[in-house]
Amino acid sequence: MAEDRFDTHSTVSALEGEESATPSGPLKRDxxxxxxxGLAVIxxxxxxxxxxxxxxxxxxxxLTRAAARRYLITLTHLGFVSQDRKMFALTAKVLRLGxxxxxxxxxxxxxxxxxxxxxxxxxxASSAGVLDGNDVICIAATSAGRVVSSTLQPATRVPAxxxxxxxxxxxxxxPAESQAWIERQSLQALTPYTITSTDRxxxxxxxxxxQGYAAVDQEFELGLRTISVPLRNYRGDVVxxxxxxxxxxxxxxxxxxxxxxxxxxxxxxxxxxxx
Numbered sequence: 001m002a003e004d005r006f007d008t009h010s011t012v013s014a015l016e017g018e019e020s021a022t023p024s025g026p027l028k029r030d031x032x033x034x035x036x037x038g039l040a041v042i043x044x045x046x047x048x049x050x051x052x053x054x055x056x057x058x059x060x061x062x063l064t065r066a067a068a069r070r071y072l073i074t075l076t077h078l079g080f081v082s083q084d085r086k087m088f089a090l091t092a093k094v095l096r097l098g099x100x101x102x103x104x105x106x107x108x109x110x111x112x113x114x115x116x117x118x119x120x121x122x123x124x125a126s127s128a129g130v131l132d133g134n135d136v137i138c139i140a141a142t143s144a145g146r147v148v149s150s151t152l153q154p155a156t157r158v159p160a161x162x163x164x165x166x167x168x169x170x171x172x173x174x175p176a177e178s179q180a181w182i183e184r185q186s187l188q189a190l191t192p193y194t195i196t197s198t199d200r201x202x203x204x205x206x207x208x209x210x211q212g213y214a215a216v217d218q219e220f221e222l223g224l225r226t227i228s229v230p231l232r233n234y235r236g237d238v239v240x241x242x243x244x245x246x247x248x249x250x251x252x253x254x255x256x257x258x259x260x261x262x263x264x265x266x267x268x269x270x271x272x273x274x275x
Contacts, residue, residue: 037063041071042080042094051087098155105139107240108154110274111231112140114267115242119144122263125245127152128231131169134185136160139240148245149224158220161185161201162194164228165241167214171205172230172238178205194219213264215257223248227256229264233275242267 044060045052052060058068072088075081079093101108111128119126119142127141135157143152151158160166161182170178182205187196195201208214215227228243244260251259 037061037067038071038075041068041075042090042097045090051084051089053086053088057088107275108139111240111242111271112142114271115140116142118242118244118263118267122244122260124260125149125152126243127165127245128240128242129158129165129169130240131160131166131172132157134160136163136166136169136241146247148247149221151221152245159190161187162190162216162219164214164216164226164243167205167208167216168228168230168241169238171209171214178209190220191218191222193217193222213261215253217253218248225251225253225256227260227264229261229268231268231275232272234272239275242271 040061041057041063044057049056049060054065054069054072057063057072058065061068063071072081072083076083076088080091081088082091107130108128115126115128123144123146125141125143125146125148127138129136129138136159138152138154138156138158141152141154150156158166160170170181173181179202182198182202185198185201187198187201188194189196195204204214213227213229215225217225220226224245225248226243226245228241230238231240231242233239242264244256244264246256246260
């Protein structure tokens with residue numbers, strides 16, 4: 001397993017095997033700037049700031065205030081945004097965008113049955129994710145009757161630098177790409193155990209690349225321990241990551257590796273024939 005070189009991409013479309021127009025990307029004249037900016041406005045809303053003013057949207061997206069106002073008015077007209085005086089918020093209609101991916105994409109449909117099997121064999125929560133910029137997006141999950149974290153559900157985003165799935169996916173980048181990725185991160189101490197040193201994170205990513213799996217002890221959330229392996233397609237390219245998450249009070253890191261890694265490796269081998 002350690003001999004396989006990780007090779008992954010940072011967008012969901014690339015992880016689905018879609019090809020870009022050219023190695024350097026599409027021509028500018030072929031892009032629809034309005035669509036790009038409209039999606040940026042939707043992405044400006046998050047858990048910390050679910051309600052925003054026009055000025056705040058402009059600041060978060062780099063748009064002028066006048067442009068941000070037009071996009072918000074358009075999105076409100078289309079039903080994706082609601083307005084309450086000077087405040088704007090996303091509506092449930094935005095979920096259609098995520099549902100379109102979850103219902104049509106091949107990757108979640110293939111991963112979910114094997115993920116379900118692993119979780120219920122071990123009686124532990126399991127999830128699969130892909131790398132999107134600085135975060136990991138969950139594309140499939142099951143609790144197997146154990147709720148260990150609210151983030152273990154499809155469509156949730158978590159930081160990649162302090163999670164097992166994230167480190168597996170970053171290790172899947174080329175050494176130059178992973179180094180550039182690490183240097184872009186703002187390493188915040190989410191718990192007392194979080195690695196916040198760039199050098200230490202680089203060493204950890206190298207260790208993950210060498211051993212073929214990542215194990216994280218309460219760096220993202222106190223009481224949460226996770227172990228993850230890469231999911232490769234038939235060419236050997238990493239297309240996602242699969243993990244097991246447990247309560248720290250029940251299982252030590254040594255037990256986590258001994259008890260859960262073999263099942264994850266078996267699932268990895270099974271899925272490689274299908275991806």
